[in-house]
Amino acid sequence: MAITIKDIAVQTGLAISTISKYLNGGNVLPENREKIQKVIDELGFNANVFARGLKTNKSHLIGLVMDSLEDATQARIVSLMEEGFRRHGYACLISDAGADPLSQKSVVEFFLAQNVDGIVFLPMMVNMNDFEGYIEKEIPVLALFDKPSEAECDFITLDDYVPVFSSVRHLLNGGRRRIALLAGPEGDSATEQVLRGYQEALKNARLPLEPALVSYGERTTESGYERAMRLLDRDVLPDALLAGDNRMTVGAMMAVMRKGMSVPGELAVIGFDNVLLSQSLSPRLSVIVHPTEKMAALAVQTLLDKLSSSASRYCQSLRLPSEFMMGESI
Amino acid sequence: MAITIKDIAVQTGLAISTISKYLNGGNVLPENREKIQKVIDELGFNANVFARGLKTNKSHLIGLVMDSLEDATQARIVSLMEEGFRRHGYACLISDAGADPLSQKSVVEFFLAQNVDGIVFLPMMVNMNDFEGYIEKEIPVLALFDKPSEAECDFITLDDYVPVFSSVRHLLNGGRRRIALLAGPEGDSATEQVLRGYQEALKNARLPLEPALVSYGERTTESGYERAMRLLDRDVLPDALLAGDNRMTVGAMMAVMRKGMSVPGELAVIGFDNVLLSQSLSPRLSVIVHPTEKMAALAVQTLLDKLSSSASRYCQSLRLPSEFMMGESI
DNA sequence: ATGAAAGCGCTAACAA
């Protein structure tokens, strides 16, 4: 059997309640503190999480519900958050529930049964109204990237609009007139932002939107490749290409290379994320970068705040700017 | 406060031990079973995991320690395992500890403090001898992909040797003589297998091994791109290229396209994984595919077996064959 | 500052 506070009590000649107080930062005589710590170190004591949880009703578990672990950006944020939470003594449960609200719902119920102290969605697809007794559980919920519009919870999102707008304007200023856009699935909110940035930049320059230059696709490398190939198979070629997603960027680059087009001579190219890769290419690819580190750090901090001070029950909503990283491809 | 078995007992007029027995599949009169289930449904009862754990010392938590979540193959296996474990009532803790043994060790200690019922490594870098009282904890450990040679635990690995050997032989039979190999980091066991398969195939054909054709690199897209570019920058070009890793394959394909080489005319190409992508390319890429579904399913099954029947304390070691998927690129 | 003791919700041994 594992060491318990009772063992520590016996070894130190103190009462278990004193050991408990010591563990929880209460007032204990310096000499006793020392004695206790010494025995703890010798015996390798670790407080039993079940007994503690039974009393406190806290598990120190955070549930991470995601959309697709296979997306490197999401995976990176998950990694970073896990590290942050662990540093504060919280462990992370994960589940790749897919984009299906029903599946997310059952995962959340599973997490709730595990007594998680909080939940992070990347992004939130499920409607919180689906849970009776959900909010009542009083566990903080944080949505990253996106959430159903009615959902009331902490929310950290990205701003792709501004960098897309300015990068497209940059292309226009450079004389590009046929700017193709490889967008994500129609309707999804990230796509929406990219699309708006693109449209507004054109509008601003009093240029018409040419529907044939906009292609919606899945957020995968293969979809990026296919769509880009199709765009570059046309008789009238675009003179610039904006790939509006992480994985689509890789596919698009494959297509551009396959077509043997000179960058930026014949075609200016702007991608998303893939910072390391973009540096390896020559010419170095210009990319719009999602602030993953910042997002993860803020996510951890926001949730921990909620967890410690039950006081602040209001919801904050943050918007982090994505950044344009100029390469040589435009 | 949440519903407890006491509430169920009161509502049904039965004793809490009867409720407990019902929950744990003991003998209860049919009519009572019905009555209990009805009340459970009405009240939405969920057994308190802390109280249960305190008695049983089981958390129904599995710790997943991985090397790099950003590798799509690993991420996919993690997703699949989580789904499998969840179906059996087990939740998954994760931590992307990196390839560092020390970091893995501290993650394992953290997991142990959370009372995980089992641990899966993808792959195991830490030496189990580093843990005194680790084996004594009697929790099953499973290593995927690789483990320190002395480690005694369940072990599921992949066989890349055979498919690499036969695909290289296939290239040789097709008249290719300068087959370049893009390998992972020197010394790592997956690299070892690929290298051996490559070498043996050459040896078998009584061809010399040309060191200049073998390039070791990190398992990243950018490294794959760089190494492939370097190989294709030579005066004497290879007539075939085998990319021995998932992400390196993507980088290699970018390089091949960039160089505008005709596939398979000038250059035969074989990659790893990336099944969907390989189908999208034209010519369709030939790939060696890791059996992720099978590996994940077996991992879940193996660990659950150990968890239920404390009887079988012997260790099994499985080796799953990777499969060669012929495309049009050779 | 320290100790004694109640009890969190559950399981399991024993009694009926």
Added chain:
DNA sequence: TTGTTAGCGCTTTCAT
């Protein structure tokens, strides 16, 4: 088959 009861290891009043 069902009920009674004793803890599992911890936190937390309430005395001391």
